[in-house]
Amino acid sequence: MPPNALNWRGRLSDTLWRRPRLLLFLLLAPPVLWLGVIYLGSLFALLAQSFFSIDEFSGVIKYEFTLKTYRELLIPANLDIIIRTVLMAAFVTIGAAIVAFPIAYFAARYARGKWKALFYLGVMLPLWSSYLVKVYAWKLILAKEGILNWILAKLHLTWLLDAWLSLPIIGGNSLSVSYTGTFLVFLYVWMPFMVLPIQASLERVPSSFIEASADLGANARQTFFNVILPLALPGVIAGSIFTFSLTLGDYIIPQIIGSSRLFIGQAVYAHQGTAGNIPLAAAFTVVPVVIMGFYLWAAKKKGAFDAL
Amino acid sequence: MEKMLRTLLAAALTTSVFVSPASAEMLTEVGKGEGQVNIVAWPGYIERGETDKNFDWVTSFEQKTGCKVQIKTANTSDEMVALMNEGGFDLVTASGDASLRLIAGKRVQPVNTSLIPSWGTVDDRLKSAPWHTADGKHYGVPYMWGPNVLMYNTEAFKTPPTSWKVVFEEMTLDDGKSNKGRVQAYDGPIHIADAANYLMAHKPELGIRSPYELNAEQYAAALDLLRQQRTLVSRYWHDAFIQMDDFKNEGVVASGSWPFQVNLLQGEGLPIASVIPEEGATGWADTTMMHIDAENPNCSYMWMEHTLSSNLMSDLSVWFGANPSVPAACTDGRGMQTAEGCTKNGMDDFEKIKFWTTPVSKCASQDQCVPYYRWVSDYIGVIGGR
Numbered sequence: 001m002p003p004n005a006l007n008w009r010g011r012l013s014d015t016l017w018r019r020p021r022l023l024l025f026l027l028l029a030p031p032v033l034w035l036g037v038i039y040l041g042s043l044f045a046l047l048a049q050s051f052f053s054i055d056e057f058s059g060v061i062k063y064e065f066t067l068k069t070y071r072e073l074l075i076p077a078n079l080d081i082i083i084r085t086v087l088m089a090a091f092v093t094i095g096a097a098i099v100a101f102p103i104a105y106f107a108a109r110y111a112r113g114k115w116k117a118l119f120y121l122g123v124m125l126p127l128w129s130s131y132l133v134k135v136y137a138w139k140l141i142l143a144k145e146g147i148l149n150w151i152l153a154k155l156h157l158t159w160l161l162d163a164w165l166s167l168p169i170i171g172g173n174s175l176s177v178s179y180t181g182t183f184l185v186f187l188y189v190w191m192p193f194m195v196l197p198i199q200a201s202l203e204r205v206p207s208s209f210i211e212a213s214a215d216l217g218a219n220a221r222q223t224f225f226n227v228i229l230p231l232a233l234p235g236v237i238a239g240s241i242f243t244f245s246l247t248l249g250d251y252i253i254p255q256i257i258g259s260s261r262l263f264i265g266q267a268v269y270a271h272q273g274t275a276g277n278i279p280l281a282a283a284f285t286v287v288p289v290v291i292m293g294f295y296l297w298a299a300k301k302k303g304a305f306d307a308l
Numbered sequence: 309m310e311k312m313l314r315t316l317l318a319a320a321l322t323t324s325v326f327v328s329p330a331s332a333e334m335l336t337e338v339g340k341g342e343g344q345v346n347i348v349a350w351p352g353y354i355e356r357g358e359t360d361k362n363f364d365w366v367t368s369f370e371q372k373t374g375c376k377v378q379i380k381t382a383n384t385s386d387e388m389v390a391l392m393n394e395g396g397f398d399l400v401t402a403s404g405d406a407s408l409r410l411i412a413g414k415r416v417q418p419v420n421t422s423l424i425p426s427w428g429t430v431d432d433r434l435k436s437a438p439w440h441t442a443d444g445k446h447y448g449v450p451y452m453w454g455p456n457v458l459m460y461n462t463e464a465f466k467t468p469p470t471s472w473k474v475v476f477e478e479m480t481l482d483d484g485k486s487n488k489g490r491v492q493a494y495d496g497p498i499h500i501a502d503a504a505n506y507l508m509a510h511k512p513e514l515g516i517r518s519p520y521e522l523n524a525e526q527y528a529a530a531l532d533l534l535r536q537q538r539t540l541v542s543r544y545w546h547d548a549f550i551q552m553d554d555f556k557n558e559g560v561v562a563s564g565s566w567p568f569q570v571n572l573l574q575g576e577g578l579p580i581a582s583v584i585p586e587e588g589a590t591g592w593a594d595t596t597m598m599h600i601d602a603e604n605p606n607c608s609y610m611w612m613e614h615t616l617s618s619n620l621m622s623d624l625s626v627w628f629g630a631n632p633s634v635p636a637a638c639t640d641g642r643g644m645q646t647a648e649g650c651t652k653n654g655m656d657d658f659e660k661i662k663f664w665t666t667p668v669s670k671c672a673s674q675d676q677c678v679p680y681y682r683w684v685s686d687y688i689g690v691i692g693g694r
Contacts, residue, residue, distance in 0.1 A: 054681060084692075103515030139550070141559035173489035173542035174558060232485045260495055260544035261692045270684055 043289075050282035061278060069279040073287070078267070082287055086192075087266040088179070089247035092186040092241045093194075099187065100194040100239065101232075108202035123192050131189065135256050138185045140255065144174035172259055182258040186247050193242035201235025202228070234303045241299055248288045264288060334420045335392070338609045344376040345607035348391050348400040351381045352628060353452075362644075363627045364379045365620035373614075375607035385409075392416070398602040399611060401594050402449050405441040405666045411442050418445040418595040423609050426616035429634045433658050439665065440595040449612045450599035450633035452624060455591040455661050456494075456502070457582040459565035460572075461555065464490070468583045474562045476537050481561065488540050490565035493556065495691070497542035497683035498664065501590050502564060503537070505662060509587040516656040519590065519662050521671035529677040534690045555580065564589075567629035567653045588660035619643035631655045636637060672684040 016023045053068040054061055072078065107119040128133060140146050152161050165171040165178060172178030205228055213223040254303025262270070264284055272281035299305070341533040347354060354377065356362030356611040366377045380397065382388045392400055392415045400409055410416045427435075427449070434450040436629035441447065460469055466482040473479070475491045493499055504519035507529055514526050522530060542558070545551035546570050554560045555573060565582065596615055598608050614620065621632035622643025631653050632638060638650035654661070672676035 076686070077692055077694040080692050080694065095462070139553065140557065143553075144559050145557045176558065177542035255546070256550060260540065262688050267688060271687060276686065280685070 032228035045286055046282045050279050052279045052287055054277050054279055069283045072280055075281050078284075081262050081264060081267050081284075083246060084261060085288075086291065088182065088186065088263070089244045091183060091245045092190065093243045095183065095187050096191055096194040096243045097236050097240060100191060100198055101236070104195050104198035104235075108116075108199045123195050126188070127192055132252070134189060135185060135253055138181075138188065139176055139256055142174070142181045142184070144176070146176070148175065176257055177259050179258065182254055185253050185257050186250070189253065190243040190246050192238075193246065194239035197238040197242075198232060198235040201232045201238070205231045223288045234305075237302050238305070239294065244295060245288070245292050249289065277303055309401075319352065325456050328551060334418055335605050335609065336420065337422060338423050339606045341373050341375045341539055341607045341610060343374060343607070344378060345399065345604050345611050346378045346380065346397045347611070348380050348382050348397050350401055351383065352592075353381075353401050353624070354379050355627065360627075360666040363619060363623055365614075365623055366582060368618060369611065369614045372663070373610045375604070375610060377611070388414070392599060395599065395601060396603075397599055398604045399599070400597050402448070402597050403592055403594050404664045407439045407448065407595050407597060408665070409444075410597060411440075411447050415600055416447050417600045417602070418447055419598060419612070421446055424449065424616065426613055426634070429616060429636055429656075431633050431635050432526040434593070436634050437593065437595075439593060439663065441615075442598065448595040449615060451596050451615060452621075452628060452630040452633065453593035453661075454567055454628075454630040455565060455584055455589045455657055456564050457570065457589060457654065458585050459555070459563055459570050459580060459582045461561040462579040462581050464561035464644075464683070468581065469562065469585060470583075471585045472502070472564075472587050475540070475564065476503070476506055478540060489542045489563065490559055490561045491540050491544065491553065492545050492560050493534075493537055493541050494564055495546035497687040498590070499564070500527075500530050500534065500683050500687060501662070501664075501667075503533045506587055507533060517673040520665050520667045521673045521677045523674050523677060524666070530692060531686055534687070538693060540688060558614075569603060571629045571652075584654060584657045584660050588662060589657070590664060591654075591661035592664050611640070621645075625650065625653060629653055649689045663681055 016026075051062055051065050051067070052061055053066045073082070083288055103123075107116065107123075111119050121191065141148050143149070149158070149161065152158050161175070164180065165174070170179045170183075172180075175181040175184075209227055209231070210223055213227045218226065249265055251263060251269055254261075254263045255266060264287060268281045268284045271277040352359075354366060355363045356366035356377070362677040370376060382389065382391055385403055388400055388402060388406050389409055391397060392410055393413070400406075400410070400416075401415075407416075430450055434453070436446070437450065440450070442565045458469060458475070460474070460667060464481045464483045464485075465474075474481070474487055475493060479487055481487050481490075494502070501519040504516055504522055504526065507514055507546070508516045508519060511529065514529055516522065516526050543554065544552065545563065548566065550601075551560075551563065551565065552569050552573055555563075555569075556578065567582065570580060582653050594614055598605070598612075602608050616634050621634045621637035622645040624630070625632045625637065626649060630657075631650060632645065635650075635655070636654060637643065638645050639647050650656075667677060667680045667683060669677055669679040
């Protein structure tokens, strides 16, 4: 067959066959461009913004390199926001791990057949309904005249709630305007992200190990702490990446439930949207990025990514 | 509604970088309609009976003029300014902060009021309002305005509160309990103006002339008052529906609010009322403005006339809990609004209202004022307990 009988498709096919690197390039270019330009590009644009500053008097942004905006992050009011957010993220993560572990353990070790399906449904169901609907529902549950208070009153336990709410910092006028309320809602909303990785890692613990542990004379407690927990730890850490980073970045829940004290996400929103203080908003955004950078680095060392 | 008012907080610090090319000549007569008009509006501002069939002020206009109304809703003043900068629109319902930015950025054109037959019916108090008038030229037609009222629970207050004091200072209310934890304040830096407004009446030695123009000392006094308020407030509000919920389920009995929430809560039969206290109140006012390069100027002028002469002002003021810019709309039965309804929405309290403008450093009443971006960061600090 003469070469000119090949149509352009044939030639293209030949070229790609002869030069596999070209094919690879063509296939990879769109996703790399997407990631590089749209994602990293915007990230760097943001980072660049944080090195500018806002003029004290006119409120106009000065496009000169300066670290002034980062110094502004360290003033007490802003430092409060960062510490508040990080502490909340840490407590939510620890709380989620404690609550999720038994659930995941049951699902991985004991639930079979229909029960397993029910478990998946139960864990995933909250993810299907709208996030806002859930948060508003919680506002009603936690309200001063809400269902939780009503139940506690029926059980004659109002004194317990009052004692809790009279505590400094975590207390408040009612659950829905206290940090306790914010914590509970965060815990509820991010729970599936903790349960599923732990369950996945627990399922990978071979039952022969547990039997071997028992054969060697370990009691249940020793088996749990020496065999099961170390093997499931990567799953816990993987889950904690989700709960920690999601709490760190959320700006809706603390807006609806809590004492109106800002979290990082809300501070970013306030500074960029209404104040026009883009540099400070950008600097605030860099904080969770840096924190998560360290967190992921530590998690990787612990082997968390094997459990994902 | 909540979004629209939330945006009253949007800042106007950015000076627009857009400089318009040769500005269009002001129209001298209204010709035949172009067949359409494109309007940027707050949600709920332009209704064609699709949300509730009783509220329709578009269909009659379309039938009469043949101009098809196309609406683009915007949720913040920033969004409105951005859309107008982009172009492709004829009209915008701009709030006090956006309107001055649009004029400064040359995005809107002066309006020839002689082409709007009903211009004479516009409230005299609004005809030359500073938020749409520059160098003696009118850059638009007043649309709606409303006050930020003091909403209260009539069970906690046997007599209506006469002062904003109830939300700023600790006191025992008529029901024998303290107001601590039972009052709210707006979750936006513009609330500093409410504190300044209170100080204007109670600390005249500070010499505050406008709650939006504060020097360093006046500003510090306002922040101190707000710090005191923080000890009384459990949660600040920013969403009208959350606030309504807090009045229903959280035992909140007094807060700065909008007639919108008051009307809705009263509609549900709750013991709620509102008042404009002796210190006066802050408020908002919107204007229909025309794009500098409006492609459909004839339909635009017809729409501006329509806003003033049809059932729009009357029905919209019922729908929105706001006040019409044409006082006759309250009484002449062109729509559903009545004189009592207008009074309830604050129509008679115009003089008591300090309309919202963006605080800038170069202010009129003194040498140097604290600009809005400082309001934002400091208010965050106050709410955070600093």
